[in-house]
Amino acid sequence: MSNDPLLQPYRLKHLTLRNRILITSHEPAYPEDGMPKDRYRAYHVERAKAGVALTMTAGSASVSRDSPPVFNNVLVWKDEVVGWMKKLADECHDHGAAVMIQLTHLGRRTRWDKGDWLPVVAPSHEREAAHRAFPKRMEEWDIARIVGDFADAAERMKAAGLDGIELEAYGHLLEQFWSPLTNDLEAPWGGSLENRLRFTFEVLGAIRKRVGPDFIVGVRYTGDQDLTGGMGAAEGLEVSRRLKESGLIDFLNVVKGHIDTDPGLTDLIPIQGMRSAPHLDFAGEIRAATGFPTFHAARIPDVATARHAIASGKLDMVGMTRAHLADPHLVRKIVEGREDDIRPCVGANYCLDRIYQGGMALCLHNPSSGREIEQPHEIAPAPVKKRITVVGAGPAGLEAARVAGSRGHAVTVFEAASEAGGQVRLTARQERRREMMSIVGWRLDQCEKLGVKFHFNSFADAEAVLATEPDAVIVATGGLPHTEVLEEGNDLVCSAWDILSGDVKPAASALVFDDAGDHAGLQAADLIAATGAAVEIVTPDRSFAPEVMAMNLVPYMRSLQARDATFTVTWRLKSVRREGNRLRAVLGSDYGPVLRDRLVDQVVVNHGTRPLDDLYFELKPLSTNLGEVDYDALATGGSQGRLVNPEGRFRLYRIGDAVAARNTHAAIYDALRLVRDL
Numbered sequence: 157m158s159n160d161p162l163l164q165p166y167r168l169k170h171l172t173l174r175n176r177i178l179i180t181s182h183e184p185a186y187p188e189d190g191m192p193k194d195r196y197r198a199y200h201v202e203r204a205k206a207g208v209a210l211t212m213t214a215g216s217a218s219v220s221r222d223s224p225p226v227f228n229n230v231l232v233w234k235d236e237v238v239g240w241m242k243k244l245a246d247e248c249h250d251h252g253a254a255v256m257i258q259l260t261h262l263g264r265r266t267r268w269d270k271g272d273w274l275p276v277v278a279p280s281h282e283r284e285a286a287h288r289a290f291p292k293r294m295e296e297w298d299i300a301r302i303v304g305d306f307a308d309a310a311e312r313m314k315a316a317g318l319d320g321i322e323l324e325a326y327g328h329l330l331e332q333f334w335s336p337l338t339n340d341l342e343a344p345w346g347g348s349l350e351n352r353l354r355f356t357f358e359v360l361g362a363i364r365k366r367v368g369p370d371f372i373v374g375v376r377y378t379g380d381q382d383l384t385g386g387m388g389a390a391e392g393l394e395v396s397r398r399l400k401e402s403g404l405i406d407f408l409n410v411v412k413g414h415i416d417t418d419p420g421l422t423d424l425i426p427i428q429g430m431r432s433a434p435h436l437d438f439a440g441e442i443r444a445a446t447g448f449p450t451f452h453a454a455r456i457p458d459v460a461t462a463r464h465a466i467a468s469g470k471l472d473m474v475g476m477t478r479a480h481l482a483d484p485h486l487v488r489k490i491v492e493g494r495e496d497d498i499r500p501c502v503g504a505n506y507c508l509d510r511i512y513q514g515g516m517a518l519c520l521h522n523p524s525s526g527r528e529i530e531q532p533h534e535i536a537p538a539p540v541k542k543r544i545t546v547v548g549a550g551p552a553g554l555e556a557a558r559v560a561g562s563r564g565h566a567v568t569v570f571e572a573a574s575e576a577g578g579q580v581r582l583t584a585r586q587e588r589r590r591e592m593m594s595i596v597g598w599r600l601d602q603c604e605k606l607g608v609k610f611h612f613n614s615f616a617d618a619e620a621v622l623a624t625e626p627d628a629v630i631v632a633t634g635g636l637p638h639t640e641v642l643e644e645g646n647d648l649v650c651s652a653w654d655i656l657s658g659d660v661k662p663a664a665s666a667l668v669f670d671d672a673g674d675h676a677g678l679q680a681a682d683l684i685a686a687t688g689a690a691v692e693i694v695t696p697d698r699s700f701a702p703e704v705m706a707m708n709l710v711p712y713m714r715s716l717q718a719r720d721a722t723f724t725v726t727w728r729l730k731s732v733r734r735e736g737n738r739l740r741a742v743l744g745s746d747y748g749p750v751l752r753d754r755l756v757d758q759v760v761v762n763h764g765t766r767p768l769d770d771l772y773f774e775l776k777p778l779s780t781n782l783g784e785v786d787y788d789a790l791a792t793g794g795s796q797g798r799l800v801n802p803e804g805r806f807r808l809y810r811i812g813d814a815v816a817a818r819n820t821h822a823a824i825y826d827a828l829r830l831v832r833d834l
């Protein structure tokens with residue numbers, strides 16, 4: 157047996173967990189009608205098969221009607237959930253993984269205009285900044301009703317054959333009772349710590365009565381809200397002790413911080429550019445002080461840090477949650493001594509940011525996660541070996557090469573630049589986003605193992621492509637910034653890319669016209685402001701950077717608000733004129749015939765890219781499919797059968813920004829689903 161600390165079994169009550177790695181609860185927003193159906197099950201089963209010890213399903217699964225999900229959560233207040241959870245648990249158990257679920261009442265952390273339009277409840281009228289609802293202050297009958305709802309939900313989960321449950325306290329109703337900031341009820345529910353904890357112990361007591369002493373029950377909570385006037389570390393430790401001493405629970409799952417604002421949430425669940433494992437020592441202190449089974453997750457993305465967390469005795473079980481979104485086979489790869497093959501989580505937080513925008517959790521660079529059924533993680537070998545030529549080594553081209561190589565094809569890649577990476581390489585030039593390069597680095601490593609041949613500094617024309625005698629050609633040539641959006645003065649502006657690449661140096665004052673609203677505009681502004689320059693970010697939209705989602709915005713704001721940066725929304729850059737050695741920028745509005753102007757040293761335009769597609773159009777008449785894609789087959793994971801030009805010599809596909817400006821996920825997803833069929 158391996159002596160890797162991560163691979164040692166762990167006994168939790170009567171349950172033996174096969175190793176020390178857990179997936180903490182994270183609602184990927186895959187339910188259909190509030191139920192964890194086939195997509196949901198496939199997601200967890202994939203990870204169970206690959207060896208994770210415990211998967212804590214759902215995330216904030218709702219125990220009551222008046223806790224309507226703000227994103228798409230599992231509704232455990234419905235009886236029909238039992239059948240679905242049983243199927244999921246049975247299948248995961250068949251593969252040796254333990255299965256639990258996180259239950260909650262969201263309290264004020266939701267909205268009254270969701271679900272059944274019931275009032276949002278909390279132990280005070282204090283509103284949560286993130287979800288904005290002004291809550292009703294709870295009455296005795298609310299308390300009794302919700303205690304009963306928790307017990308009913310726990311009983312359903314026991315009936316479904318789960319190994320246990322965890323209650324989500326932090327930021328949700330349980331903690332809203334704990335914290336003096338959100339509880340102004342009279343005794344016996346408010347006031348002293350004992351009173352503030354009373355609701356939690358009522359809930360736990362009711363659950364125990366219903367599920368008996370053997371069913372595993374834990375609590376996920378913050379040991380320190382890190383908020384002025386809130387529950388601090390000393391009180392948090394006292395809460396930890398009382399939870400343990402209650403004899404009602406079996407494990408603690410500790411976090412640190414608060415989630416009522418985007419910056420708070422981002423400190424609790426850190427993203428790229430932030431410190432790894434920032435709360436690990438804190439969790440270790442709680443374990444040391446309580447001597448109780450302790451779980452913890454917060455940006456422990458790599459195996460070495462996870463191993464340290466266990467070997468040093470800071471944790472009993474280490475959460476690697478986004479790491480499993482990025483690579484579901486993480487544990488198998490550790491067991492097989494293939495840690496180098498693990499697809500790294502780069503902390504891009506596309507997954508988590510998406511659910512807050514109503515989407516489902518998707519990994520920026522693993523499009524199979526959440527799509528296990530139609531886009532399996534494993535790439536099947538091709539029955540017939542072919543020659544595949546890929547043009548462009550950005551994320552789309554590299555994924556195409558990796559997938560083609562995994563099929564067993566002979567793959568040649570041409571790249572005009574001296575290095576791979578395309579736009580990702582530009583993005584990653586900023587220190588805070590350096591980890592993005594692992595999207596490129598992991599693919600290059602995989603390609604090397606698969607024998608893919610790269611030609612850098614090679615601007616491939618049709619002749620060079622044809623000389624490879626390809627069976628299929630993938631054009632992944634990307635795009636170039638498009639800045640010609642002005643009535644006058646297009647020649648006086650530079651692009652956000654010019655700033656990111658360092659080709660244009662920041663001037664003393666700059667206007668960044670961000671019409672695309674994606675990372676490039678903010679990143680350029682951030683780089684300019686970092687030099688001490690004054691920057692005004694102007695957008696015609698209602699809010700700035702609408703494509704940069706909530707948690708991703710946090711590091712930008714922290715950086716920009718500390719510098720000379722301002723934001724102007726609902727104004728559109730019309731024209732730029734030279735005025736002496738400066739630039740006069742004229743702003744107009746979509747709302748009416750009004751004009752403003754600015755005198756600056758530099759104008760930067762971020763308006764997305766236009767495809768670099770000459771090669772594609774040159775090759776098109778020579779291809780068997782004339783570049784056509786069968787969208788029905790593409791969307792459902794079917795085969796591309798188009799043969800519209802029998803005279804053609806190869807199949808031809810264009811992917812990523814060579815088609816139209818999109819994002820890294822779209823580019824990689826294009827590549828995966830087209831090339832896995834070749």
Ligand SMILES: Cc1cc2nc3c(=O)[nH]c(=O)nc-3n(C[C@H](O)[C@H](O)[C@H](O)COP(=O)(O)O)c2cc1C
Nearest residue numbers: 180181182183215216453454455456476477478517
């Ligand atoms: C898509 C997504 C949804 C999440 N939803 C929940 C949730 O409902 N409840 C919860 O306690 N944590 C939730 N989390 C937080 C994770 O459980 C975990 O604490 C966090 O991702 C940090 O661990 P990691 O760095 O290993 O990913 C979510 C995380 C993700 C990525």
Ligand code: SF4
Nearest residue numbers: 501502504505519520
């Ligand atoms: S989207 Fe980013 S943070 Fe989320 S799993 Fe993928 S790489 Fe990790």
